[in-house]
Amino acid sequence: MSSVEKMLHCTVSGMVSELDLVLRRINDSGCFHIEPASGRTAAESSTENPYYIPLRKLHEFSVLTGHKLTPDTFIETNTEIAEREIDAVLERARELSEKLKISEDQQSSDTRFLDQLSHITGPGDFSANVDVKQVLSLDEHENIKFRFGKMPLNSFEKLDYYSDKGLYFLEYGSTKDFKYGFVFAATVCIGEVDRILETLYFERIHIPDFIHGDIHTAVKELTEKVSSEKEDVAQRRKELEQLSAENAEKINRFFTYFKTVHDIYSLRAYAAMENERFTVTGFIPAAENDRFRSLFDGIGSVMIETEKADGEKQKVPVKLKCSRFSEPFTMFVNLYGLPGYKDLNPTTFLAVTYTLLFGIMFGDLGQGLLVALLGFFLARKKNMTLGRIMERLGISSMIFGTLYGSVFGFEDLLEPVYESLGIHFLPFGAISNINTVLYAAIGIGILIIIIAILTNIVMGFKTKDYERALFSNNGIAGLVFYSAILMLLLGGVLGIPTGGTAYVLLLIILPLVIMFLKEPLTALCRGEGFHIEGKIGDFIASSFFECFEYVLGFATNTLSFVRVGGFVLSHAGMMSVVLALSAMAGAGGSIIVIILGNIFVMALEGLLVGIQVLRLEYYEMFSRYYTGGGIPFKPVRVNFTEVIE
């Protein structure tokens, strides 16, 4: 088990006139975990962050032009000149954006109308000869009125009902849901017809003035208009892109400057004020103490005081200290919850056991190599932590694959190699040694559980938690009980006489009684006397079920590791199916089946094994010695990913 980084509680104080400079140095240090200030802060005496407005303008520019604001090298900048330049480019962006919006609206409206008009293909030659203007002029007719539009099919079915109401529907086209056409009615009936049309959800389409000639010509003209509008929209977008490209460097530079000074200014909320002095408190890693102090050399009034962080009195942030090998596995620890400042860091134990168990369960030289290569790619190209974990798992898989003699499912490829080396006990064929595999899996499980209990005992003593160290199921009592039961079973299997009344009484019954009485025993250790809180009946019932659960837990947790062996066998089994299928596919398809089968097994089993091992880590190991609950060490730094809050 590794530990967590030692922290120092740090207080930086100085004259208010130097506050901005100090905050900038704190930000630059990259190692200061800032704490909220108590009392009046510098933020209360100052106005709104003066850098918010330019930052908001940069954000607006980014939204309008699609420019991605990217941090660059920080360069001191004249704020006034920079703001003027931002205003100028933003004004231009707004102009172009407004023009783009007008063009888009026009295109959208005409496209919609074109869609409606294009349904008026009508019955045969008639529609070809319909002059839109002529039809429009019909509306001026003294005795006849018409309505052009679309009607839902469901309503169309109801039209027959109104056959005596003096309306006539001339269908021109239809879609899956609508009928398009003209509704004609005598002028005297048009009021009632309009009411009927409303109940039928008839949607009237008003033909715009710019439409001339027959329907087909009108559609053609409108299509050309829409096409020209599309070009116009594209041109407007291009202008915006051009504006963004021309100013990209400048905008990014301003963004870097304003975001940095904005975020540093925001830190004023953490500076407590008293008279003309300020105080900023936080935590720094002990290893960074000298470097941190050196950053403030030359700032006359600044005083830095540090003291050892106290895990019991303070909420000390946790920075995990890991080796290069185990560092990516912090991802899994973070997922569960960081350890407390005084707790042990489980990352190394998790990294080692995770890598080993994965290798055992997914042992294949060829597939392991691919997993490692994929991990290498993801880590280097996509900067994914999971990729770095996969590199380690792949290598472990390759090592165990070599021991098993498995290469892409071929279990005999390595046999000649071992023969030539004179190693006769390898390769270790999983399928032919099923019992050994399963016993070994349980053996590994027992070992891991015992290590987890021992860790818990150490932690219990370290934190003076005697219930945890001595009387709990994961303390000495539990360890003695578990070991005694295991020895008893082992003796039975091997035929070695174990047991006897004294053995059972001292190593099995006594630890059980201790676990049963852990609550009053703990009280006794604390000097509070041997007493039970609450009713005796409740205590007996709850303790009885707790003990029952402990005993059951030991059995199920141990057997849970059988899955390790199960996956060894399932891998060999699944690959033998792939090989059998490839043999059935014949010469042509054989190689394809092998490739596809390997991909399938890798994806399915790789994922399953990954999840199962994580389950073992969390449920069978972490639950015995690890509580989590620590707060992460987050040094202050400019947050370039969030432009404005």
Added chain:
Amino acid sequence: MRAETNYSGDMAATVARMHARYGRRLTKENYTQLISCTNVSDAAAYLKHNTSYSKALEGVDTVNIHRGYLEELLRRHFYEDYFNIGRFEKIVDDEFYNYLTVKTEIDEILICILHINAGTDDQIATLPIYMNRYTCFDLTELARMRSFDQLLELMKKTPYYPLLLPYRPSNGEPVDYRACELRLRTYYFRRLINAAHDLDDRELAEHIASRVDVINVINAYRLKKHFNADREQIAALMIPVYGRISEKKINELYDAADANEYIALLSKTVYGREAAKTDTDLSSPESAMTFLRYKHIKRAFAMAQSPALSFFAYHSLMEIELNNIVRIIEGIRYNVPSPEIFEMIISD
């Protein structure tokens, strides 16, 4: 106990499909976002682009959509889902499974009677014409009926004829709508409960009967609150089917001196106990009873052992969702404040 049915694989695939479809139901977040829409077009666009109703609104231009048309599309979608299952399992005409068709027939007959009494002729506007192929009479013809005699003539070969015949009015008298409604609704629920018993599905029969409980409890409360009606007056208007509240208990409710005593007595029934368990405010029995029924039917859907109960529960839940959407759209259309719309919908 699992009910025995004749359907292939006990409709296992269909039940799974219903669960999958229910999994795509509107969430609280969906409802919140829908309620936050400022007009019907936005609400339609939201439903079209963010929910499982996208298919129902596929070819619709949401910009100018009429509220009534949107509701009609959603309602039609609900019935299409119902008929798709029915056609797939070949149970469209089954005594139990066609219950929504029967319900529509009864609803439309009652609407027709209202139009006959009022002398209006626009039933056609809201007529679910897409159901015409399943109903036992022509819906368009129904909309043409202008007198009770014409209606009886149209119903001649349907089961509704003997039910309606006793209510033929004397010359010039309006039709006794309440009596017709009570007769038809009683027929509907008794028929449905009998069909459930034929399927040997007691649990389903209980759920149907509890639906009647909700209707009776709410209607009786309204009569008590607004008209201070006595036991005889109330009992005469209630559907004589009893679910989780026995006849004796429900008569005690009708006997209450006033609305407050009614609520106090209701709190001592099985619904009252459930309301206490789920922190449901019983002071407004309308919303409380509807909510309790929602919880009850939701639990039934999750635990259902028979395909018929799954089918009934699923469509009940979907209908609740449909009604929620309709209420929201109406609320948006008539500028009802968001919190008030929230109170009108039934969800977790």
